[in-house]
Amino acid sequence: MPRMTMIEAIRDAHAVKMAEDDNVVVYGEDVGYFGGVFRCTAGLQERFGKNRCFDAPINESGIVGTAIGMAAFGLRPVVEMQFADYVYPAFDQIVSEAARLRYRSAGDFICPLVVRMPTGGGIFGGQTHSQSPEALFTHVSGLKTVVPSNPYDAKGLLIAAIEDNDPVIVLEPKRLYNGPFDGDHDKPVTPWSKHPLGEVPEGRYTVPLxxxxxxxxxxxxxxxxxxxxxxxxxxxxxxxxxxxxxxxxxxxxxxxxxxxxxxxxxxxxxxxxxxxxxxxxxxxxxxxxxxxxxxxxxxxxxxxxxxxxxxxxxxxxxxxxxxxxxxxxxxxxxxxx
Structure with missing residues (x-):
């Protein structure tokens, strides 16, 4: 079984679902040609084309707003906020539109939208690149919120989120993107190769929400x-x-x-x-x-x-x-x- 970092597992989850379902589209700031600031979408545009993986303007509200429209009309968009700290301009779209769409339409519309974002500290990014806003989303009826702790779960949870018919917020701890650690910042990082949770199956599997x-x-x-x-x-x-x-x-x-x-x-x-x-x-x-x-x-x-x-x-x-x-x-x- 392959061993992957969390970044590689997230990238693989995108690829699995994009290959399986033409309705899955991926976009956000720098996620296309560049492959994302943390490289979680690297290679997807080259493999699936610019209509399936593409860059968006620096406009978080617009990114999520357009994704809600796509989701309502049959696509399964996966959008990336470059950092969790940047999600606030899109918060009204997430709370007032995405979370309420199924209820407001009496079930006529669903919103199979995934909003991914790196969360937490660990890169000395200060207060504008290190926040952990999960409590804001858990307070909102109609949203699901997941936080993986390892590559296996990151892939399985993301695939489950993409397949879910309701909006899902996926918070990815950036401190774990390239491997775990022993719990103390001054100690050496423990390679995933020493941790069985680094084993990530090929192909589709899910970790149930x-x-x-x-x-x-x-x-x-x-x-x-x-x-x-x-x-x-x-x-x-x-x-x-x-x-x-x-x-x-x-x-x-x-x-x-x-x-x-x-x-x-x-x-x-x-x-x-x-x-x-x-x-x-x-x-x-x-x-x-x-x-x-x-x-x-x-x-x-x-x-x-x-x-x-x-x-x-x-x-x-x-x-x-x-x-x-x-x-x-x-x-x-x-x-x-």
Whole structure:
């Protein structure tokens, strides 16, 4: 089975669906001839032509707006926001049009649209290239939101998103684009070749939307994470020698509540880790749903580890991230609770 980086897996997902379905079109800023700022669409224009993979003006609202029209009339557009930070001009189109189209038309129209965007930090991009806006999308009825943590899931989730008849937001952690790491920014990057999740099957397969997975079995503590923070949580659990069960949510909306509930009821403790700002982050929703479903099984308060409640700090990026030390310390506090 081939081993791929996340970039290669995303590129392969595009190619598989474009070869399979002529209605799949890919466009955005610099995604055609150049192949995208992170090269996720490299070679697609050469293979499938300029009518299937093409460049768009620097106009995020226009990119998403035209894609909604395409989706309503039978195409399956996949558009790329160059960075998640750039999506805000298109937010009204996503929220007011794409998310509501099926309901507003009483089912006469669907909106099989995928909006992809690199998310999070790790490249010293500062506050205009490093944001994690997932909570904004999870708040909107009619949208689905996914965050892969490895190449296998990146390909499978993207194919599932393209095949879905509703709009899907795909947030790709740029810190994982070229491989994972051991959970601490000062440590060497671990090659995918040492991690079985780097194996990516050829051809079409899907990772179902709404289905999380246990990355590390444990009996003492449940850790809920997604994207980059899955690897941080795994490394933290090893560093503090706690029998933590790490769940990779993969899809934030729809959320895999049966998996979460079963794990928390087993362990009696829960820690939530995400890179985005703490206040009103998606972790707050996770605290609420875990408390609703598992209150009488909890043996300690639910804790969150997240980014600071500040504009994204360029010079202090690695302190802003929930790292191995912060997550490991939170695990100890939950166990002492």
């Amino acid at each position: 709404g289905q999380g997975i246990i990355r590390r079995e444990g009996a003492d503590l449940t850790v809920l994470a997604y994207g980059t923070m899955v690897h941080v949580a795994e490394a933290a659990a090893e560093s503090v020698d706690i029998d933590a069960e790490v769940i990779d949510l993969r899809t934030l909306i729809p959320l895999d509540m049966p998996l979460i509930e079963a794990s928390v009821k087993k362990t009696g403790r829960c820690l939530i880790v995400h890179e985005a700002t703490l206040t009103s982050g998606f972790g707050a929703e996770l605290v609420a749903v875990v408390a609703d479903a598992c209150f009488y099984h909890l043996e300690a308060p639910i804790l969150r580890v997240a980014g600071w409640d500040t504009p994204y700090p360029h010079a202090q990026e690695w302190d802003y991230f929930p790292g191995q030390a912060r997550v490991g310390g939170a695990m100890k506090r939950v166990m002492e609770g």
